[in-house]
Amino acid sequence: MTKVCIIGASGKVGQFAAYAISKIPFVSRLVLFGREGNENFLEGIKLDFIDSFSALGRDVKLSASTNPGDIEGSDVVIITSGIPRSPGQDRLDLAKQNARVVAYYSRLIAEYAPNAIIMVVSNPVDVMTAVALECSGFAPSRVFGLGTHLDSMRLKSYIANHFSVHVSEVHTRIIGEHGETMVPLWSATTIGGIQIQNLPEFSSLPKDDFVECVKVAGSEIINKCGATIYGPGEAIATIVRTILGNEDRILSVSAYIRSEVNDIGDVCIGVPVRINRKGVFPVPIRINEEEVLGFQRSVDRIRSITSEVLSDLKSESAELDKKNNVVHKNDLLF
Numbered sequence: 001m002t003k004v005c006i007i008g009a010s011g012k013v014g015q016f017a018a019y020a021i022s023k024i025p026f027v028s029r030l031v032l033f034g035r036e037g038n039e040n041f042l043e044g045i046k047l048d049f050i051d052s053f054s055a056l057g058r059d060v061k062l063s064a065s066t067n068p069g070d071i072e073g074s075d076v077v078i079i080t081s082g083i084p085r086s087p088g089q090d091r092l093d094l095a096k097q098n099a100r101v102v103a104y105y106s107r108l109i110a111e112y113a114p115n116a117i118i119m120v121v122s123n124p125v126d127v128m129t130a131v132a133l134e135c136s137g138f139a140p141s142r143v144f145g146l147g148t149h150l151d152s153m154r155l156k157s158y159i160a161n162h163f164s165v166h167v168s169e170v171h172t173r174i175i176g177e178h179g180e181t182m183v184p185l186w187s188a189t190t191i192g193g194i195q196i197q198n199l200p201e202f203s204s205l206p207k208d209d210f211v212e213c214v215k216v217a218g219s220e221i222i223n224k225c226g227a228t229i230y231g232p233g234e235a236i237a238t239i240v241r242t243i244l245g246n247e248d249r250i251l252s253v254s255a256y257i258r259s260e261v262n263d264i265g266d267v268c269i270g271v272p273v274r275i276n277r278k279g280v281f282p283v284p285i286r287i288n289e290e291e292v293l294g295f296q297r298s299v300d301r302i303r304s305i306t307s308e309v310l311s312d313l314k315s316e317s318a319e320l321d322k323k324n325n326v327v328h329k330n331d332l333l334f
């Protein structure tokens with residue numbers, strides 16, 4: 001019996017991710033969770049899913065809920081709640097607003113599903129991962145964010161397309177911020193097992209254009225159709241499958257590192273991690289000088305915004321404390 005709960009299931013990403021997860025064979029219970037007022041909407045999604053299960057021959061126990069008690073017993077809880085960016089906005093512009101939402105749900109998860117693994121999707125995902133880690137009080141191995149997995153998938157598809165090979169022949173990795181300062185690791189990119197730098201075509205490869213396309217992929221989709229849905233949804237489902245199947249795959253997600261990348265650490269950011277039933281475990285790596293410079297820049301940027309956001313949450317919490325003289329459970333941020 002494995003139970004997965006999607007918080008923010010009434011939203012676009014939450015809804016499609018839930019659907020993609022419902023097709024994973026080991027998932028036996030799925031909770032479509034949302035905020036109060038969305039009961040009817042969530043129930044409608046549930047009924048529609050049930051119709052599709054009939055066509056698929058799937059047998060998943062499905063619930064639609066706004067009651068925190070229904071998070072209980074979850075093996076994996078995914079937070080997709082929060083505002084998405086509008087055209088012209090940077091993901092980091094969402095930090096302060098979404099931090100309150102992620103903080104609230106992380107505390108709720110800690111209370112109702114203390115043994116769960118938390119996956120954060122809400123943006124800016126690296127900063128929100130740090131918020132979830134802080135507010136849940138969970139071990140770093142049990143809190144991570146979607147991070148640069150989606151960026152790595154995007155780069156992989158551009159490379160596969162350029163070389164006219166199947167995507168499964170391409171292995172590549174982007175680390176750092178899920179955003180402007182992301183760092184592609186060409187040194188860790190292979191095609192059909194061959195180091196990309198050993199291919200004659202490498203010198204003429206439009207590498208900078210590829211990376212630029214990855215950086216703007218989300219905003220381009222948002223400008224054209226309002227939201228990215230299927231890419232993130234499938235990326236989320238892949239990671240859930242990796243956890244529940246205890247697959248020990250190495251994927252790039254946002255995780256807390258101590259000093260695993262060239263001794264750089266103390267931040268939640270996109271890095272390669274081993275993923276299994278116990279959670280996520282950063283893989284110690286050494287990258288080249290140019291990559292270190294880029295990664296350090298990314299770390300500095302995320303670390304500075306993270307510390308601002310965490311300190312705001314702390315003072316808001318202290319403010320509530322003073323005002324109410326009592327801290328109500330639902331107001332607690334820390």
Ligand SMILES: NC(=O)C1=CN([C@@H]2O[C@H](COP(=O)(O)OP(=O)(O)OC[C@H]3O[C@@H](n4cnc5c(N)ncnc54)[C@H](O)[C@@H]3O)[C@@H](O)[C@H]2O)C=CC1
Nearest residue numbers: 008010011012013081082083084121122123125146227232
């Ligand atoms: N890390 C990644 O790669 C990706 C992250 N995202 C992020 O995921 C989040 C959700 O995106 P969408 O589903 O497109 O947005 P959406 O607007 O369709 O859904 C937002 C969801 O959050 C809930 N929500 C909003 N404000 C809330 C609040 N104050 N309290 C409780 N719940 C609240 C809504 O009820 C809804 O369920 C955004 O922050 C977006 O930037 C989206 C795609 C990829």
Ligand SMILES: O=C([O-])CC(=O)C(=O)O
Nearest residue numbers: 085091123150218219228
């Ligand atoms: O771009 C956005 O805001 C959504 C997202 O993170 C992505 O699709 O990479």
